[in-house]
Amino acid sequence: MERIKIKFNGNEVEVDSGKTILDVANELGIHIPTLCNFEPLAPKGYCRMCVVEDRGALKASCVTPVAAGMEIQTDTPLVKEARYINLQLLFGERNHYCMYCESSGDCELQDLGYEFGLDHFDFPPYERKFLVDNSHKFLTIDHNRCILCRRCIRACSELAGHFVLGERDRGFNTMIIADVDVPLGESTCTSCGLCAQICPTGTIKDKRAAYLGKEVQSDIIPSTCDICPLGCGINVYRRSGSNFIIKVYGDWDSPINGGVLCKLGRYSVLYDERKRLLASKIRDDFGYRKIDFDGVLKIARSRIGDDAVAYVDGSLYNEELALIKKVFGNNVYSINPVEPPIPSSTDLSGLSKAEGYIVIGVDLNKDYGVVGSMIKRRVLGEEKAKLFVVDDGFNSLTSITENVFTFKDIEQAFDKAKGLKDVVVVFSALSDTIRDTLTKRGELKYLWLPFETNTIGLIKNGIKYEMKSGKNVFFFGKDHKKIRERFPEAFVICATPFEIEETEKIDLLIATKDGFEREGTFYNLEGKSLKRNKALESEYNVIDVIDLLSELSGKTKSEVI
Numbered sequence: 408m409e410r411i412k413i414k415f416n417g418n419e420v421e422v423d424s425g426k427t428i429l430d431v432a433n434e435l436g437i438h439i440p441t442l443c444n445f446e447p448l449a450p451k452g453y454c455r456m457c458v459v460e461d462r463g464a465l466k467a468s469c470v471t472p473v474a475a476g477m478e479i480q481t482d483t484p485l486v487k488e489a490r491y492i493n494l495q496l497l498f499g500e501r502n503h504y505c506m507y508c509e510s511s512g513d514c515e516l517q518d519l520g521y522e523f524g525l526d527h528f529d530f531p532p533y534e535r536k537f538l539v540d541n542s543h544k545f546l547t548i549d550h551n552r553c554i555l556c557r558r559c560i561r562a563c564s565e566l567a568g569h570f571v572l573g574e575r576d577r578g579f580n581t582m583i584i585a586d587v588d589v590p591l592g593e594s595t596c597t598s599c600g601l602c603a604q605i606c607p608t609g610t611i612k613d614k615r616a617a618y619l620g621k622e623v624q625s626d627i628i629p630s631t632c633d634i635c636p637l638g639c640g641i642n643v644y645r646r647s648g649s650n651f652i653i654k655v656y657g658d659w660d661s662p663i664n665g666g667v668l669c670k671l672g673r674y675s676v677l678y679d680e681r682k683r684l685l686a687s688k689i690r691d692d693f694g695y696r697k698i699d700f701d702g703v704l705k706i707a708r709s710r711i712g713d714d715a716v717a718y719v720d721g722s723l724y725n726e727e728l729a730l731i732k733k734v735f736g737n738n739v740y741s742i743n744p745v746e747p748p749i750p751s752s753t754d755l756s757g758l759s760k761a762e763g764y765i766v767i768g769v770d771l772n773k774d775y776g777v778v779g780s781m782i783k784r785r786v787l788g789e790e791k792a793k794l795f796v797v798d799d800g801f802n803s804l805t806s807i808t809e810n811v812f813t814f815k816d817i818e819q820a821f822d823k824a825k826g827l828k829d830v831v832v833v834f835s836a837l838s839d840t841i842r843d844t845l846t847k848r849g850e851l852k853y854l855w856l857p858f859e860t861n862t863i864g865l866i867k868n869g870i871k872y873e874m875k876s877g878k879n880v881f882f883f884g885k886d887h888k889k890i891r892e893r894f895p896e897a898f899v900i901c902a903t904p905f906e907i908e909e910t911e912k913i914d915l916l917i918a919t920k921d922g923f924e925r926e927g928t929f930y931n932l933e934g935k936s937l938k939r940n941k942a943l944e945s946e947y948n949v950i951d952v953i954d955l956l957s958e959l960s961g962k963t964k965s966e967v968i
């Protein structure tokens with residue numbers, strides 16, 4: 408990059424050509440107000456709040472590249488007046504009576520109002536009433552608050568890859584729309600929630616978070632989504648001084664997801680309707696009775712020995728797995744298959760370079776959603792990468808590609824992908840036939856999406872998928888898979904957070920912590936160790952698996968972790 412000389416507020420500076428005036432101002436620590444601009448979105452210069460003066464001319468600093476000889480002034484009377492009028496115009500269009508807005512106190516437009524000392528409307532507010540679209544399960548769009556910054560449109564396409572939002576009409580008639588102007592709840596929206604996270608005003612809102620607390624009233628806890636093995640970075644907003652989660656936002660700085668989440672990561676923990684096990688219980692001749700931690704320990708201890716087998720699933724963290732191995736030695740098995748049908752030969756960075764994707768048997772709008780975003784933004788975006796979907800059942804990805812094949816026609820997908828550089832095959836489970844077909848194709852790259860969050864942790868701990876019986880069968884995790892049916896004769900102990908199908912048939916049910924009540928590390932699908940931080944105290948009479956296992960291994964918690 409060429410180095411050029413420009414003047415910035417009277418001082419000569421040498422800067423890289425190709426940068427924008429705003430980039431340079433940020434590097435120099437000079438404040439320029441912005442509104443529609445938001446990294447990592449491509450700048451567009453819609454709001455004109457960032458105007459600066461260059462030798463008498465006003466320029467939008469977010470979209471203007473620096474050029475030799477420029478004399479940039481960021482604080483002249485002309486600049487101040489232009490920004491002030493732009494802001495007045497934004498306030499004058501649509502309804503920005505802050506005191507009636509849920510976002511008051513959490514609004515970038517309002518912040519600018521304070522920054523510029525706005526204490527009245529220069530332009531009488533426009534009284535036209537706009538629609539409030541309440542059709543979506545998780546989101547509401549109050550178009551009366553919209554400033555047409557288009558951050559939502561750009562985030563939905565450039566970052567989340569869903570390309571649902573757009574605009575219609577022009578000038579002050581412009582409206583943000585979903586698909587071909589249908590209610591959001593009837594659109595192809597995947598409920599990733601990114602538009603609500605990025606909207607600077609009170610227009611697009613998370614319904615569940617409304618009126619529960621502003622940012623200043625929240626503790627923001629950095630953590631990791633543990634719903635699938637991608638391990639997206641999240642920020643958990645907990646109402647300060649309480650034990651209540653307001654919302655989950657994607658972490659803009661996460662190298663994995665860069666702020667994007669899927670519906671599961673953003674909403675599933677908050678909308679979880681599964682019935683929690685509220686206390687541990689033991690079955691005797693008269694049915695179930697509650698049992699405390701000491702009682703649980705006593706029974707569990709009496710059942711550990713050579714005839715005990717432990718089953719686990721991939722919801723357990725590395726620290727829990729290590730302790731289970733300490734207590735049960737080699738008698739620890741996975742309840743689900745762990746080995747990849749074909750090991751990955753690329754990682755997530757490989758996805759961002761590929762020219763083609765063959766997705767086999769996974770609906771990436773539903774599962775591993777951020778992997779779906781990574782692929783869709785390259786398929787539907789400027790890169791025009793090719794997508795081939797191979798599936799026998801319903802797969803919503805088929806709506807964005809004509810290249811759809813059944814399993815038996817998979818060879819046709821390979822033929823179509825011929826000639827493309829870097830084709831990545833994405834899959835979770837594979838039949839033996841498909842696996843054999845794929846392994847013959849040396850030119851392809853593979854990305855395996857493991858079945859469970861910490862499947863890689865199970866593999867690293869040498870925990871295999873095998874059915875071994877014992878007189879006493881322990882299960883730790885959430886996915887018990889008919890454990891009583893599999894071991895009809897054994898004394899079965901289940902340490903799990905939810906009521907399970909076979910609750911009534913389990914001998915000892917140990918109610919454990921779940922969701923944001925837990926903390927620990929897990930390996931994501933790339934084998935990176937990620938930390939999940941706790942954000943919530945459990946309000947139930949439930950046991951931390953780590954506490955239980957520390958006791959069972961005869962050591963203190965600090966000795967074993």
Ligand code: SF4
Binds near residue numbers: 563570571598600602
């Ligand atoms: S929730 Fe996600 S998919 Fe739906 S409109 Fe917003 S950004 Fe687009």
Ligand code: SF4
Binds near residue numbers: 552553558583605610
């Ligand atoms: S809905 Fe929000 S993000 Fe989208 S254009 Fe309006 S104000 Fe901007």
Ligand code: SF4
Binds near residue numbers: 638776
């Ligand atoms: S893709 Fe996986 S890790 Fe990321 S938000 Fe969705 S469920 Fe969570």
